[in-house]
Amino acid sequence: MSGGGILLVLALACATAQPVGEGEARVNAVGWPPDGPKRALVVIRFDDVVPADFEAPFTVRNGSGEQVLRGRTDLLGPSVASGDTTALADLSKVARPGHYRLRIESLGIDAPFTVRERPYRGLAEDALQFFTLWRANLDTRERDCWYSPHGCAFTHGPAVPSDAWAERPGGPWDVSGGWLDAGDFGKYVSSGAVTAVTLLALAERYPERFADGALRIPEHANGVPDLLDEATFEVDWLLRMQEPSGAVHHKVHGTNWPSGPIDPSTITEVRRLQPVSTEATLAMAAVAARASRLWRPYDAARADRYLEAARRAFAWAEANPRTFYLRSTPDDVGGGDYPIDDPPPRDPSTWGTDERYWAAAELYVTTGEAFFRDLILASPVRYGTTTPQWGDLDLFGTWALATSGLPEAADARSAILAAADARIAAAAGNPWLLSRPDDAPLRWGSNGDIANEALVVMAAHALDPREDRLPAVASALDHLLGLNPLDRSYVTGYGHPDRRATNPTSHWFQAVGRALPGLLVGGPNSVLVEDEHTPRTGAPARRYADIERAWASNEIAINWNAPLAYLAVFLDEETR
Known part of the structure; x- marks a missing residue:
């Protein structure tokens, strides 16, 4: 990670008084329709318990690198079924067909996803x-x-x-x-x-x-x-x-x-x-x-x-x-x-x-x-x-x-x-x-x-x-x-x-x-x-x-x- 990226992560952590952890994004691998729900999940991994008020800023960029959406994750909580703690990143406002990347820098996430007509x-x-x-x-x-x-x-x-x-x-x-x-x-x-x-x-x-x-x-x-x-x-x-x-x-x-x-x-x-x-x-x-x-x-x-x-x-x-x-x-x-x-x-x-x-x-x-x-x-x-x-x-x-x-x-x-x-x-x-x-x-x-x-x-x-x-x-x-x-x-x-x-x-x-x-x-x-x-x-x-x-x-x-x-x-x- 570049020096500027490290400073940004540290700034985000200090701004929210929360530790910086690691994460992985989960998306629909086939793609989402322009007018349908688009909800990505984030698997959060901290050395300690994930704070109950945890949220992380995220951005979405298109294939040209332009930011088209920004928001914050909503913590969903720990899962007995999987042993993970997850958070929601709602991407439903991304309505134009194309290739995108979900970025959550505080968790080291840079994940691709697709929006296309009639993916199913x-x-x-x-x-x-x-x-x-x-x-x-x-x-x-x-x-x-x-x-x-x-x-x-x-x-x-x-x-x-x-x-x-x-x-x-x-x-x-x-x-x-x-x-x-x-x-x-x-x-x-x-x-x-x-x-x-x-x-x-x-x-x-x-x-x-x-x-x-x-x-x-x-x-x-x-x-x-x-x-x-x-x-x-x-x-x-x-x-x-x-x-x-x-x-x-x-x-x-x-x-x-x-x-x-x-x-x-x-x-x-x-x-x-x-x-x-x-x-x-x-x-x-x-x-x-x-x-x-x-x-x-x-x-x-x-x-x-x-x-x-x-x-x-x-x-x-x-x-x-x-x-x-x-x-x-x-x-x-x-x-x-x-x-x-x-x-x-x-x-x-x-x-x-x-x-x-x-x-x-x-x-x-x-x-x-x-x-x-x-x-x-x-x-x-x-x-x-x-x-x-x-x-x-x-x-x-x-x-x-x-x-x-x-x-x-x-x-x-x-x-x-x-x-x-x-x-x-x-x-x-x-x-x-x-x-x-x-x-x-x-x-x-x-x-x-x-x-x-x-x-x-x-x-x-x-x-x-x-x-x-x-x-x-x-x-x-x-x-x-x-x-x-x-x-x-x-x-x-x-x-x-x-x-x-x-x-x-x-x-x-x-x-x-x-x-x-x-x-x-x-x-x-x-x-x-x-x-x-x-x-x-x-x-x-x-x-x-x-x-x-x-x-x-x-x-x-x-x-x-x-x-x-x-x-x-x-x-x-x-x-x-």
Whole structure:
């Protein structure tokens, strides 16, 4: 540092009677939109405790070296999750596209960041294209690899062809179609249902963006919105998992875990349907009922078929309310369990309540029948707004009611708005600006949780647009794109090449030799670690490894990429 710089630092320290420390800046490594929130975080390191009234002057200079902004940081406080102390530098007034540098001389910080038009458009496209390329039983090499904007390396022949004659006690059953789930090649109703409903909700929210012909899908130019078509590929598979009785099988996969690099089109092993479950049956009923509503304007016969399947599923679940899939349920070892008693433990009396509420809500909105209304009003999770994931689904029922125009819409709407306000308040008190308690456990797929927490706020924004909701949503995507304790992007292909996920746990990408861009990896995991590479000690938010076999923190999954896609689309639409 020059002599003048030293004098300036000393002058700043004397002016504020605070010690000079060290720091690092955290920014969104992809860039910020001109009209959107731009909030950088500063990790502060002092030899002593950071003073409670600490603030540091900062400046922003453009590519020509001209100062365009100056301000002072706001101390956010110490983080249990990361072990850091952070401060906020609000850069939102920088609205002209360009390359900039954030300078905090008292902390030795000189960090680049970018403002550009629609920085998330490409991410939104890649996050959604993943689903088409992840379809089972589809030859994605067709049309000169048109389905893959990143080249033929990411295409394959029809994956897991043996799903067309999967084994089950009553004889072979065709469960072809649907999306592969994660790094392995299993297909699971629980994760498939929450993924499908997230994409259906996105298709409803932005119909013009996903009009027919907008996406690279086989159903291109069929007169139906493209994202509805993509989600329907999974809906149709969910219906194939249904028995004539109405019951739905929990999952289908091989009899052994896959190992090593594998092209999914070469899998010829036996695939087996695993037992039916109440929760899978209700989840299928909910998705089919919603799909029925969305398909009604385009194909009434198809809409009727979905509704009939939903009714049969719901009737079976009412007659079999406790046929749950547990960790102890006998099954083949070649896939994950997705059990209803998944850790952390829950009161068994609550098992299935959110799936039943969600299914009843979707059927009520679709049919208007009093039977389903009465079940909703009697539900212990009525108007629930739990952060969604494959085992927590009440938000989707409440969201369906809130947009329905039915008498219960007002109460459902109020619940979602209140839940969003609570998450915005949580973000304001979180040292990493996340809509969650800083000491909340980071479970398997913690990055998916972060994206889904923002989904609650995005649902509220759809009901009642308010600019003050955007920062909480933007902070979630910021976190996933580098504004986090590890200073790395958790999305493949996005962010600094040396500080982004490059080795996600996927047998297919091991075979390809590189990862498809636009995939969200699971993220830090402090709850359940079952591999040798994810750290088991240290600050929870640092327990991550970008290693192919670190499946506890570096796996990919459809139910994480769906909220990532929603996030990217939302911010692309709402900040331009």
